[in-house]
Amino acid sequence: MLYQRKISKGDALSAKLGFQLQTTRYVLAGTQMLGVCGGMFLLWYQSVPLPTPAWGVGMLILSFIQSLHMSQALESQRHITAVGPVLRELLVSAAIGGFAWSATVIWMGEYLSDEVLYALVMIMVIITVATVAATAVVREFYLVWLCSSLIPVACWLAWTADARPFNLIFAAVLWGLAILMAVLSYGISRSFTQMVESGLEREAMAKDMAGFSETLRAKNTQLQEARKQLADLAKLDELTGLRNRRGADKAFDMEVSRAQRGGSSIAVIMIDVDHFKAYNDTYGHPAGDDVLKRIAGVLRSVTARAGELAIRMGGEEFLLLLPGANQADALVAGERIRTRIMSLEIEHSASPSGSIVTVSQGVVACIPSMTTEFKQLLEAADKALYSSKEGGRNTVTLSPFRP
Template sequence: MSSKLERLVTVRPTVNLPQCPLRQPRNLPLRGLLIVPFILQLVITVGLVGYWSFRNGQQAVNELVVNLQNQATQQINHHLDCYLTNARQLNELNATAISSGLVDPKDQDGLGRFFWKQAKLYQVGYILFGAKTGEYVDVGRPQTYPLELITERMSSKRYGDNRLYIYEPDSQGNRGRFVETGRYYPFQKEAWYTEVMRTSKPKWTSVYTWQSFTTNPLAIAISSPVYDKNKNLIGAIAIEQRLSQISDFLRQLKISASTTIFIMERDGRMIANSSSTESFKVVNGTPTRLKASDSPDSLIQSTATALNQQFGSLDGIQHRQQLRLVLQNQHQFVQIMPWQDDLGLDWLVVVVIPESDFMQQININTRHTILLCTIALMIAILTGIVTAHKVIQPILQINASAKAIADGNLAQTVNTQGVHELELLSHSFNRMADQLQQSFTALENANYVLERRVEERTAELERANRELQRLSEVDGLTQIANRRYFDQYLAQEWHRLQREQQALSLILCDVDFFKKYNDFYGHQGGDCCLRRVAQVLQQTVKRPADLVARYGGEEFAIVLPSTDFKGAIAVARSIQHEIYQSQFPHPNSEVSEFLTISIGVSSVVPTNTASPEQLVTAADEALYEAKRQGRDRYIFHSIPQPNA
């Protein structure tokens, strides 16, 4: 090896070096490498910043819209609670006042004043009372009068003969100026009276229309039964509310420029909405309620249609729902919230906010980002071209000088200015020719170092070989001697003890019911068990000459040189004791709740007439005899002696 290296060092290259250009089918120009990555980096960075800015803006808009919708539904809930729940409470108060005798239902003048004062204090449409005996009183604010007191006196004998007498109350709520005589009003056929008289329970009527009005005709009433002091049912009292006031409230909510809010029943019929359209239409002079899917407002119509398609039935909406739908070719944020009353009201509040109300500024910012990216790209291209020119020209000069040196002309100098790093490169290049001889000297020194390294590598290989030899003698699972080394060691000790005429003993161990152990704990548990048993055996057998080896599967072998049968039996007892003390759980064992082993022991003084295989056979027979006798024990067998 050394002579080859010496011959290598003595070779000197000539000045005229052959040119060996590297053939590259596709060479990338340096100009492109300087410009393109910089531009790509800029474009990717600005693009990612713009993209994430747009995404974050969208996310912020989503969160803002949800918050605004939640605030709107809270305000609507509060208004409905005040507008309808207050009417319900006032109606219960009136029923209690009449039933307790605080107000006499037969005193129509007093009852009218009582209702008039309440109408002045509370925002209600009409307060109505109808008795089983035919008396009827109502107070309210119709569309044609500032305030009215309506009283009908009717005897039971002349049912249907009397008419309504309408008065304008004075400042104290008494009958004032007579207004007109109205036609007969059959209140006994109205839902607010008939339903309560039938069930004797408070309830809301369904939404109905005033057939005589073509503006604000939608109304709803809360009705309660009225009893006298003897708990006898004497009539019904109700408060009527106009739904147009809910629409007026919805129109006052300022959420965004194009927000639309509408309330509908489960069957889709409109209750109120925030648009300029009405929730009803007039057919032949008669107002008729509209479904939301038939609303003149195109956004309400398309939203209701989409909700029916989305849920199949509006009855399935029991909790607040947040949707993002494409309606009228625009993304719309839609929130649906059920509003329910324990007396029968079950409405859906729908808030629709167009995404465009909030995304306009974000879209403008996105366009500005694209414009700035384009400007930055143009500046980057120009800057890259100038930079590439300053870098490439000195490199071309250095390349020409290098070719001259390769042709044998070592007297080359390069002078570059303008770029500090390239100036350093030219100085290094100018020193290159002077350092060629020094390089050859350094090569000889490197040769010596290389020889030393070869010697060190040879020593390392020898150590590696010894380690491989050791690994070939060790069982990979239990880290004790394997079967191969056991056979070698047994044969070695047999011949040694044959010369010294000393006893050689062998112990074979087998884990009881190991298959059941393995089936119960799995293969990994079985491997762990074998490692534990190997550790116990290794710790029990303490003499340096004794060898613990894995004989095969769950069987272990222990070679005891210079040990007679008594010593071998003592070792076997110690092994069983240590295994018992370890108390490895074995739920499926048939002899113990802990792990046990069966042991076969054999001992002999090696002679020419016997062999190691006979010793192994005797120990193996003893092991199987221990298994036949019930396991968890040791049996000793000796080698049969040949007849003299």
């Protein structure tokens, strides 16, 4: 068995009490009322005056009170919240009901004819047998009923065996019937207990599986989010937080295709930090990393429009992708980058071209034809960048590229 959950005795007893209350409040009460009516009919025509109406009314009231008490316990869910007290109340109720019948037989027995006495005993027997299926769910209840109804009458009949011709026979029958019904009640109670535990196990399994499925869905969502985050991180440069080359390749092709379909311009700016190796040699790599981070912040500040990307191509080389920008727009963006980086005033005493950190840029802007590939734009921007370096650095050079 792949799944098994142990059901506590308290849970099983609570479920059995609920069923016992639901059935007993009608079955036992209804059967007793019929028995009372039959007993009143038998006692009504006795030659000896008996308080038959008072007895009948008292028994009916007792039966009604028992049924009402069971209904209240069921409706208030006390069989769930107070299992022990409800069980004790049921046992007391069974004892009172059983003793009421046995007391009736024993008290009125000396005034009744043989036929009426044995008929009254048979009414009690019928009540006991007819209600076993409903009242033996909680076996203790049925055993208390047996011990308080049939057993006292059987003992009384055996004790007064000489008073009536069939007392001993009826006593033996009642004892045998009590033993038989006790055994039968054990089988009924055991079968119902197994059914209750099986139902509770299925219910618990359904709840556990629902909780497990919910947890699994949550874990799956977390896993998907983690995968997405990992995928996003793989596309980012760890040092600067900008897109890396791998993370930008798809954007390159997508923006070129969009410009080709819409007949719009697209611009690329290749950026290189001037004399960066000399900076690292002079100030150390941690200081060089800080320079790259500050430059990345400048590039991020000039790519505010949708589709614009700032990318770290590797080392000290960066690239800006500006969809919709023409040559004039690209040159303005390049000049803005140059002046903002200069305004950082990062000291660079080892630079042959100045005392602060500067950048050189190569710019290309065009309306791509249907055969234009992005690598052509990169090559053109790289050549323009080379021209900026050859021209003294800290400059912006426009490529003459035409698609």
